[in-house]
Amino acid sequence: xxxxxxxxxxxxxxxxxxxxxxxxxxxxxxxxxxxxxxxxxxxxxxxxxxxxxxxxxxxxxxxxxxxxxxxxxxxxxxxxxxxxxxxxxxxxxxxxxxxxxxxxxxxxxxxxxxxxxxxxxxxxxxxxxxxxxxxxxxxxxxxxxxxxxxxxxxxxxxxxxxxxxxxxxxxxxxxxxxxxxxxxxxxx
Amino acid sequence: xxxxxxxxxxxxxxxxxxxxxxxxxxxxxxxxxxxxxxxxxxxxxxxxxxxxxxxxxxxxxxxxxxxxxxxxxxxxxxxxxxxxxxxxxxxxxxxxxxxxxxxxxxxxxxxxxxxxxxxxxxxxxxxxxxxxxxxxxxx
Numbered sequence: 211x212x213x214x215x216x217x218x219x220x221x222x223x224x225x226x227x228x229x230x231x232x233x234x235x236x237x238x239x240x241x242x243x244x245x246x247x248x249x250x251x252x253x254x255x256x257x258x259x260x261x262x263x264x265x266x267x268x269x270x271x272x273x274x275x276x277x278x279x280x281x282x283x284x285x286x287x288x289x290x291x292x293x294x295x296x297x298x299x300x301x302x303x304x305x306x307x308x309x310x311x312x313x314x315x316x317x318x319x320x321x322x323x324x325x326x327x328x329x330x331x332x333x334x335x336x337x338x339x340x341x342x343x344x345x346x347x348x349x350x351x352x353x354x355x356x357x358x359x360x361x362x363x364x365x366x367x368x369x370x371x372x373x374x375x376x377x378x379x380x381x382x383x384x385x386x387x388x389x390x391x392x393x394x395x396x397x398x
Numbered sequence: 399x400x401x402x403x404x405x406x407x408x409x410x411x412x413x414x415x416x417x418x419x420x421x422x423x424x425x426x427x428x429x430x431x432x433x434x435x436x437x438x439x440x441x442x443x444x445x446x447x448x449x450x451x452x453x454x455x456x457x458x459x460x461x462x463x464x465x466x467x468x469x470x471x472x473x474x475x476x477x478x479x480x481x482x483x484x485x486x487x488x489x490x491x492x493x494x495x496x497x498x499x500x501x502x503x504x505x506x507x508x509x510x511x512x513x514x515x516x517x518x519x520x521x522x523x524x525x526x527x528x529x530x531x532x533x534x535x536x537x
Contacts, residue, residue, distance in 0.1 A: 240507040244461075244485055245520040251460055258459070289468040292451055292475075296465055333465035333477070335455055354456070356464045358480045371480040373462055 257377055259354040260384050265391060267293060267336050270351050273394035274334050277386050283332060293336035303328040303361050323363035325370070332357050355383060428513055437515035439502040440522050440533035441494055450491045450499045451475060453528045458487065461524060484508055487521075500536065501525065 262270060271290050278285065283297035303325040312322040334355045338346035357379065361370035427434060444450060447470070454475050455465060463477035466486075473492050479485040486506045494500040503521055505512035512518075522533045 240485065240505070240512050240514065240517050241483070244479070244481075244483075244507070245505075245517045245524065247460055247524055254462075255460060287465075287467050289470055291448065291470045292455060292468045294455065294465055294468040296467065331464050331478075333459070333463075335459060335465065337452055337456065354459055356459050356462070358464045358478070360480065371484055372482060373464075373480060 254375065255354070257375070257380050258356060259352055260387070261339055261350065261352050262387075262391065263339075263350045265351060265395065266348060267338060267351050269394055270336050270353060270391070271295060273390045274336070274353065274387060276394070277383065277390045278332065278334070280386060280390070281383075283330075295334040296332070297334070298329055298331045300327060300329050302326070323365045323367065323369065325361050326364045326366075328359055328361045330357065330359050330374075353387075355380065427511060434513070435502070435536070437518045438504060439500060439536055440525075441498045441500050441536045442529060442531045442533060443497065444499055444529070444531060445493065445497050447473060447491055447493065447499060450501065450529070453525060454489045454491065454501065457521070457525045457528045458489070460528070461521075463487065494536075498534075501533075 265273070268290065271288075271293065275285060275288075275295055278295065278297045281299075283299045285295060285297050287296040288294060305325060308324045312324045315322040332355055334353065336351050336353045338348065339350035339352050341347050357374040359370070359372060359374055360368060363369040442450065451468065451470065451473065455468065455477075458465065458475065458477045461479065462481060463479045463485075466476040466478055468475045472490075474488060474490045476486065476488045479487075484507075487503060489501060489503045491499050491501050501522075503518055505517060505521075526533045
C-alpha cells in the first residue's frame, strides 16, 4: 500500500491540486533549451543556407525579393544594410482529412475545431561570405532563410505554431532562387 | 428592485476593475532595472555596430528564430521563435565608449517577460561564438 492511498481524502485532494498547480506553473516557464543550440542546429543551418558566388549582396537581396513575390509572399519589413527581408502570406489551412474527422465527430455530437487559416512567415538573411583572410567578399554571399507557420482553427484559436523543417521546402526555394539570380544577373 | 440595481452596479464595478490594465502590467517588472540589466546586457570589444547586429541576427536564426524587424540606425532586431510555444526577443546594440558595443536582450515567453537569468546567459554564450568575442559583464 502506498503512502498517498493511506492518507485522508482531504490530503489526497490537496496533493492533486498542488500537482495540478505545479503542472500549470510549469507551462508558463520558458523551456530549458529554448536559447541553446541543439545537436541538430548545424544540420538545420546547412538545410536553410546556401553560398552564392558571383553576385553582390544588393543584387542577391533584389533577386530574393523577386522569388518571395513569385511564391506569393508580401514583404513586411526589410533592412538591406543588415541583409534582412521579412515576408509573409496568409493561406487557407483546410485539410480534407481533418474535415472528415470533424464531420464524423459532429455525428456523435462532439465539436472538433478544424484548421481554417494559416500564416507563413519567412525571414531571409544575407551576409557576405568570408575570404581566406577573414575579410568579407563583395562577390560571394551566404543566404539563410527560416520559415514558420501559425495555424488558426474555425474558432479563431491558434491551433498550431511551429517552424518549417521539411528539406523539400528549402530545396524548392533555393531552386527558384538560382533561376531568379540568373535573371537578375542578366538584367545587369 | 433597489437591491438588484446595487448588485448590478457592484458586478459591473468588479468587471471593469478586472478589465482595467494595472500600471504594473504596463510599466512594471518584477525586478529593478539594475537587476534586469545585470543579466540582460553584455559589452563586446568591437565598435562595429553593423557586424554586431549581423551576428545577433545569425545567432537568432541558429536558435530557430524568424526575424520580425531589423533597424540599423536604431540598432534593434526583433525575432520570434515558434516551437509549440511562442518566444519573442528584442535585441539592441549601441556604442559604449569608443571601442565597445553594448548588447541588450529582452525575451517574452508566451504572455510573460522572461526574468530568469539562465536563458539570457544561453543567448550570450551563443552570441559570443558567433562574434568570436567575449561577452563582458557590465555593472
